[in-house]
Amino acid sequence: MNKERSSVFSGIIGNNIVLSSLMVVSPVIICGDTLKNAAALVYAFSAITFLSVLISSFVPKKLSYTVKVIIYAIISSLVYIPVKWAAQEFFPGAVERIGIYFPLLAVNSLIIFRSEAELYKLPKNRMIIKLIFYILGFDAVMLTTGFIRELFAYGTINGRIVDVSTPVIGLAQPFGGFIFLGLFCGLYRWIRSIVISKKEEIRGDADVSGK
Amino acid sequence: MFLVNELIALLAANLILTQALGTSTIFIAAGSRKNLVGTAFMITVFTFTGSVCAYFADKLLPEKYSDFKLLIYVISIGILYVILLSAFYFISRNNFENSRKYIHLSVFNCAVMGTLLTVSGKASENSSITEYMSAGLEAGIGFIVAALILTAAYRKLNSSKVPAAFRGFPAMIIYLGIISMAVYSLI
Numbered sequence: 001m002n003k004e005r006s007s008v009f010s011g012i013i014g015n016n017i018v019l020s021s022l023m024v025v026s027p028v029i030i031c032g033d034t035l036k037n038a039a040a041l042v043y044a045f046s047a048i049t050f051l052s053v054l055i056s057s058f059v060p061k062k063l064s065y066t067v068k069v070i071i072y073a074i075i076s077s078l079v080y081i082p083v084k085w086a087a088q089e090f091f092p093g094a095v096e097r098i099g100i101y102f103p104l105l106a107v108n109s110l111i112i113f114r115s116e117a118e119l120y121k122l123p124k125n126r127m128i129i130k131l132i133f134y135i136l137g138f139d140a141v142m143l144t145t146g147f148i149r150e151l152f153a154y155g156t157i158n159g160r161i162v163d164v165s166t167p168v169i170g171l172a173q174p175f176g177g178f179i180f181l182g183l184f185c186g187l188y189r190w191i192r193s194i195v196i197s198k199k200e201e202i203r204g205d206a207d208v209s210g211k
Numbered sequence: 212m213f214l215v216n217e218l219i220a221l222l223a224a225n226l227i228l229t230q231a232l233g234t235s236t237i238f239i240a241a242g243s244r245k246n247l248v249g250t251a252f253m254i255t256v257f258t259f260t261g262s263v264c265a266y267f268a269d270k271l272l273p274e275k276y277s278d279f280k281l282l283i284y285v286i287s288i289g290i291l292y293v294i295l296l297s298a299f300y301f302i303s304r305n306n307f308e309n310s311r312k313y314i315h316l317s318v319f320n321c322a323v324m325g326t327l328l329t330v331s332g333k334a335s336e337n338s339s340i341t342e343y344m345s346a347g348l349e350a351g352i353g354f355i356v357a358a359l360i361l362t363a364a365y366r367k368l369n370s371s372k373v374p375a376a377f378r379g380f381p382a383m384i385i386y387l388g389i390i391s392m393a394v395y396s397l398i
Binding site for chain 1 (some may be wrong): 228229230231232233234235238278279280281282284285286288289292293296315318319321324325328329332374375376377380381382383384385386387388389391392395
């Protein structure tokens with residue numbers, strides 16, 4: 001039961017879609033250079049993915065894989081339209097700043113492929129919880145990336161100047177995004193391996209004392 | 212000199228190294244020669260034929276309905292997806308099982324959809340179908356070039372000499388970052 005529960009909640013840390021599966025990495029690399037961009041992407045990704053997966057979960061499972069994938073993509077590109085209109089209202093200028101990465105979020109692999117392979121096999125309530133945690137996992141990575149890259153590349157936090165003595169301008173560039181994400185990914189895996197080995201150690205001790 | 216200029220232009224316009232489109236797919240493609248050929252071929256087919264669809268969608272769709280552009284692209288790629296699967300099925304049923312995974316992998320891929328959106332974004336009112344087609348082909352070739360660059364270092368980046376936390380994906384992203392930095396200096 002505990003294992004099942006942790007697998008549902010694993011989307012944020014244990015099985016993060018960006019750091020663990022390298023899904024939806026292009027917006028993180030290219031647009032995650034400021035907190036403002038990150039916030040707009042968080043909104044777009046969360047709204048499009050949640051609504052699309054939820055609506056797509058009603059698509060009959062009997063259909064062939066190809067037909068289902070096409071329907072999922074059509075649903076998400078329809079969901080994209082009102083989300084874009086809302087973004088123009090609440091995040092003025094964000095749609096232009098993010099450019100092609102905004103519509104690209106509508107055909108992200110979590111909606112098109114991961115949901116079919118994993119989420120739709122679960123009961124609805126578990127699917128929704130798991131989906132929310134996957135989305136929160138992306139949001140956490142996006143905001144962290146936006147915060148750190150903006151701080152070190154521009155010396156600002158959400159547009160406000162802070163005292164950073166030597167800004168690393170390259171961090172705002174695509175190559176800076178690649179290198180930052182690679183380091184972030186490595187750090188995440190290092191921490192995860194420590195946590196897993198500690199858990200196994202504790203489990204091993206518990207087994208010995210149980211015997 | 213002409214070839215050098217063309218190579219520089221190809222690198223400068225590379226969608227993976229400059230726009231990070233199709234990053235996760237390239238890791239699959241770089242894994243083996245078979246995957247590289249299969250994935251790169253399918254991506255190129257989709258970007259090339261998709262650009263033709265994008266041309267007609269851009270020309271026929273009135274400006275006030277531009278928000279529906281993504282939907283039109285998705286439907287076009289969906290139709291191409293079915294056509295390609297059917298074509299492979301009827302041409303060679305024996306090879307269909309092996310080749311269809313590359314079609315599934317490439318359809319609605321960031322590299323494909325991103326190419327259509329980029330081509331459409333850069334196009335002007337007077338852009339011809341050949342400009343769309345050449346941009347689509349260029350994107351496909353760019354994917355192949357980036358995949359080849361990654362393939363060259365794939366084994367080393369996955370070897371036991373790399374610290375466990377950085378082995379594989381993290382090392383490959385950093386490697387792509389360094390290549391991207393070199394390309395950035397050319398622009």
